[in-house]
Every structure is written in structure tokens, then in C-alpha cells.
Amino acid sequence: MWLFDKDLWREVFNTLGKNMFRTFLTMLGVIFAMIILMLLLGSANGMSNGFDRLFAGTASNSLFVWSQRTSEPYKGFERGRRISFRIEDASILKEQIPEIDVLAPRIELGSHRDVVTVYRKGRKSGSTVYGDYPEIDNITKKKLVEGRFLNKTDIEDSKKVCVIGEETYKLLFDKGEEAIGQDIRINGVFFRIVGIYKPNDNINIDGENAVFIPFSTFQKAFSSGDRMGWMAIAVNSETPVPIVEAQIKKLLKAKYDIHPDDERAIGSFDMSEIFNNISAFTTVLKGFSFFVGIFTLLAGVIAISNILLITVKERTKEIGVRRALGATPRVVKRQIVMEAIVLTAFAGLIGFAISVGILSGLDALFGQGDEFPFKNPMVSIPQFSISFVLMVGLSVLIGLIPANRAVKIRPIEALREE
Amino acid sequence: MIKIENLHKSYKMGSNSLHVLKGINFSVEEGELVAIMGSSGSGKSTLLNILGMLDGLDEGSYTLDGVPIKDLNETKAANYRNKFLGFVFQSFNLINYKNAMENVALPLYYQKVGRKERQEKALKYLEQVGLKEWATHLPSELSGGQKQRVAIARAMAAEPKVLLADEPTGALDSTTSYEVMDLIQKINDLGNTILVVTHEPDIANMCKRIVHLKDGVIVEDKKVKQVRASEYV
Numbered sequence: 020m021w022l023f024d025k026d027l028w029r030e031v032f033n034t035l036g037k038n039m040f041r042t043f044l045t046m047l048g049v050i051f052a053m054i055i056l057m058l059l060l061g062s063a064n065g066m067s068n069g070f071d072r073l074f075a076g077t078a079s080n081s082l083f084v085w086s087q088r089t090s091e092p093y094k095g096f097e098r099g100r101r102i103s104f105r106i107e108d109a110s111i112l113k114e115q116i117p118e119i120d121v122l123a124p125r126i127e128l129g130s131h132r133d134v135v136t137v138y139r140k141g142r143k144s145g146s147t148v149y150g151d152y153p154e155i156d157n158i159t160k161k162k163l164v165e166g167r168f169l170n171k172t173d174i175e176d177s178k179k180v181c182v183i184g185e186e187t188y189k190l191l192f193d194k195g196e197e198a199i200g201q202d203i204r205i206n207g208v209f210f211r212i213v214g215i216y217k218p219n220d221n222i223n224i225d226g227e228n229a230v231f232i233p234f235s236t237f238q239k240a241f242s243s244g245d246r247m248g249w250m251a252i253a254v255n256s257e258t259p260v261p262i263v264e265a266q267i268k269k270l271l272k273a274k275y276d277i278h279p280d281d282e283r284a285i286g287s288f289d290m291s292e293i294f295n296n297i298s299a300f301t302t303v304l305k306g307f308s309f310f311v312g313i314f315t316l317l318a319g320v321i322a323i324s325n326i327l328l329i330t331v332k333e334r335t336k337e338i339g340v341r342r343a344l345g346a347t348p349r350v351v352k353r354q355i356v357m358e359a360i361v362l363t364a365f366a367g368l369i370g371f372a373i374s375v376g377i378l379s380g381l382d383a384l385f386g387q388g389d390e391f392p393f394k395n396p397m398v399s400i401p402q403f404s405i406s407f408v409l410m411v412g413l414s415v416l417i418g419l420i421p422a423n424r425a426v427k428i429r430p431i432e433a434l435r436e437e
Numbered sequence: 438m439i440k441i442e443n444l445h446k447s448y449k450m451g452s453n454s455l456h457v458l459k460g461i462n463f464s465v466e467e468g469e470l471v472a473i474m475g476s477s478g479s480g481k482s483t484l485l486n487i488l489g490m491l492d493g494l495d496e497g498s499y500t501l502d503g504v505p506i507k508d509l510n511e512t513k514a515a516n517y518r519n520k521f522l523g524f525v526f527q528s529f530n531l532i533n534y535k536n537a538m539e540n541v542a543l544p545l546y547y548q549k550v551g552r553k554e555r556q557e558k559a560l561k562y563l564e565q566v567g568l569k570e571w572a573t574h575l576p577s578e579l580s581g582g583q584k585q586r587v588a589i590a591r592a593m594a595a596e597p598k599v600l601l602a603d604e605p606t607g608a609l610d611s612t613t614s615y616e617v618m619d620l621i622q623k624i625n626d627l628g629n630t631i632l633v634v635t636h637e638p639d640i641a642n643m644c645k646r647i648v649h650l651k652d653g654v655i656v657e658d659k660k661v662k663q664v665r666a667s668e669y670v
Binding site for chain 1: 526
């Protein structure tokens, strides 16, 4: 196998090594092209990773369902009837629709986005108050600053505990004051603080100024009976959310005697839509980066071919001598193609090494903060392999141009004495 | 060893055709040392190029060591050159980034001889031309005479049937020329067939036979009493 022919490699390295400076200049184009390609790909990856980090803790395949007023009369009911879900709906839906992974019912004090006055030692805050199940944490993860989130025991024992938002904490406490274990008062009922959470500034469903208490406690403390405000639902990852969304609505419409075409009686929000949009965006970005990068690389490889063409011209005599000494056209061709490959591959690796360095620097600069969606901007192994193989493939094809030129030189012309 | 019959060769120069060789009949026996003489334009270089398979012939036949040389494609020509012929050029044509030994080993590389054996053989031939100590020197570190001796060692390394020397002393002063001719004579003494193209009568007289070319035909083909170059060194 000629690829393992040590002598061929020696010949190639000898030739390239005799003019180090030019060899280096030749490689520069590919080095830069590789850097550009890797930086583009790396940045696109970094952006995609950054978005992932932003939305970490939010189940992407999830939806929220709430009740509104009907907009169509149906079965003797007039339009404008207020629908109110019952807590049993949760178990019915879970039973009937196996695609549902997690279903967290929630109830809000007052109507939607209404604020309730929360008191503590003469201070007060207008906060939204939610009755929740601990499962909600699987759908929208709370970043806890201190303490814990609601748990199963809180529900089972209907404990009077609460988790408050950072904003609520600022309104009710002095800076640096210990809040865990302190009591706050809502509608005359005292709740003990067990945790403080930091709002997720990107997908913010709950608001910053909110108080979470166990659902069961909510029922007793505020006599909400079996009412339920809305549901946060995580769907298993294989099923598209809209399918489940339709099933849920169909079931609920039947249960609450809503006209099948009534679009307004039940509200819903599909989280996966946002994620799909973002992932479509980053996919396009990656594709575009790859496209641009590959063409830059092509330009770099063409530059190598160009220089090799000049080199071939300069080496006319040498090639002629080699031919006179018995080098077959194949051997001459092979050597020049090998030179193209070695130059490209070597330049590619140098460019790769440099871009890894630059990307690490970028990560150190921008990768840590929460503000900018940029994290771990690295190129994946398949991305690198594809680029590299493509690059070497191109170099073979393009190396054939100077190689063929070299073969066309007739030894007699090359050796003609001036 | 070499047999040429009724060789014609012409070059197209635009619409004109230049008839360079006009029916050459010529043969060389094994062990001969032949000088091909002639003024410029006499066709001697063309003849050597055809003998060296660097150029094709238009008409006639060429047999080398019993092998008819015809219908050559580049690959076949390269293989024949490698197997049958050694070249010595006026301007040495050493590869300037390879040292003396590597230059000598180059034809062996194209014969696919292993690396170790190549080096051994190259050193052996360098020793024969008296340049063993210069094996690791680059051509730029050698004098003209030394370069030509390396070139001769390179031509010999492949153990060719025929050595073709195109003005081997053309770029050398007379003392060095005689040294190179001395070497060529010694190689001939060992039984090698050598053809030397030259236009210098003293160099031609150091061969055993002189073929005189004029206007594309052989005008004289005579055996001469060889002048030993060593007398002048």
C-alpha cells in the first residue's frame, strides 16, 4: 500500500521542508479558513448550548392548560359561561392519556395574575399566591437560593409552609435577614417560609413576586374546595405536544359541555413551540456556518493548489530529471497530490488547534454569565471529522490540477539546455 | 546493444517542418565508448534524446539490448529508461535539496529498491567516483567536477545497459573535464557501454569511436586510438 510507503513520505517532506517559509505561507490560507470554519461552528454550538442553559430546568415538551369563558352556546348553556376545572380532572387526564408524563395542578388565589397582599411584621407585598404540587418542579424548575421546594409530605400533611420569590423576600425582609423559618401572613393564615427561589429570567411563568404553598394546604386555608386553576403538563418526549393538547381539550370539552368548536373556553400554551423555534434557529445557524466555512476552506485549498502549480513550474527541471531517472507519471502525480494533502491536513490541524484555543478564550470571557446565551463553544467530533475529511478530499481533487500539470511536462523539454 | 535503422525525425515549427534526422543507421556493441560529434544543429542532441527515449522517432526502428523500442507511452518509457539507461547531463541536474547519496539513490528509489540497499549501493558508487566522504553534502557544497561525478554515480547506480552523456564536460574547465573523462573511461574499462555527445575534439578522441553527424546524417564513423585522459590529469 503506497500510503504506508515511508520513502514517499520522506520525498514529500523533503520537498516541502526545503522551502519552509513558502510552505508556511501556502498553508496560511487553509489555516485561516479552518479557524473561520471552526469559530463559526463553535460559536453556533456555543449559542445553542447557551440557549440550552437558559432554558435548563424547563421541560421543553410541555404545555399549560387553563380554563376561560365559553364563546359558543352549547347544550342549553349560554355563551360566556365561566369554566372551572376540578381537581379530579387531573387524574382523569392522566388515566386517559398515557402520553402525559407529569401533570401538576395549580390553583391561584384570586383570579389569574391577581395580587394578594402578603403581610409580615408590618411590611407587606402584593404577590401572586399559588397552590402547587411538588411535581411542578419537574416542568419549571425553581432555582432555589435558600432552603427547599415543596415536597410530598407538605401535601400529605397539608403543612402551612411556603416558598417565596426573591422579589417577595426583598419586600418583606431586610437585606441579609434570615427568612427561612419565618412566618408570613396571607388572608389571615400564617405560613412558614421553607425556601426562596430566584426567578428564571428567560422563561418566566410564575413571576418574581410569588408565594407557593402546598395545594392541599391551599384547599383548606382558602376553602377552594375541589377547584383547580390550571395544569402544567409534561408530555413524553416522543409525542408532539399539539397531539396531546388536542386530546386534552377534547376530553375536557366533553366533560364540561363545551361546544367542540369553542376555541376560547380552554386556554393553553405549548412550550415546545418556543423550543422548536430556537432549535430551528440554531440549526439554521449551524448549517449556515458550515456552508460559509466549507467555502472558505475550499478557497484555502484552491490557494494551495495555486501555489503548487507555481512550484511545479519552478520544479520543471527537477521533475524532468526525475522522469529521466525513471519516475513514471503516476509516481510524479502521486507525490504532488500527497504534497497537497500533507499541506492541507497539516494546515487544517494547526488551524484547528488555534481555533480551539480561541474558543476556550471566548468561553472564559462570555461562557460564565447568565446574560449572554453562549456556553462551551466547542466543535463536536463529528463536525470536526466531517470538515477534516471534506477538506482532505478537496485537497486530493484540487491537488490533481498541479499534478496533471507536472505530468504534462515532457522530460525532453524540462531538460533542454538553455 | 543499440541498433538503429533508417531513423528519421522532424519537428513541426508552425507550418514548416524541420527535418532533423534524415535516415540514420547506426549500431553500438556492448562495451563500446562512442563519441557523437557534430556542430549545433547537426541533430546529435535529437539522436541522443531518441536513444534516451525522451523523444519518439518518426520513422525507422530502434532496438535496445534486443528490445524493440516502439509505441512507448510515458509510463513504459519511464520504466525502460529506469531499467536500460543512465543519463549524465551537461548541467549535472542534481536535485539541489538532496545530498550526494540521496541523489545517487534516486533511480534506485524508482526501481523500488529498499531503503537500506539503496544507501549501500549509492555509497558503493560514490566510492567508485571517489566521493564517498562527500556523501552527506548537498550539491551546492560540491565543485562542478564533483557534481558531475555524483551525476555519473547516479547514472551508474541503476546498473544501466547504456550510459548516455550529453556534453558531460560542457560546463567544466579542461582539467576537470579530463578528470570526468578519466572516470568515464574507467567505467568503460569495466565493460559498460557509453555514448558521449560532445563538440570538443579532444574529448571525442578520448573515446574509442567517433560518429560524426552533419545536417542529420552520419558523415563519418571511425574507430580511433583512445587517448587516455589520465595522461593529462
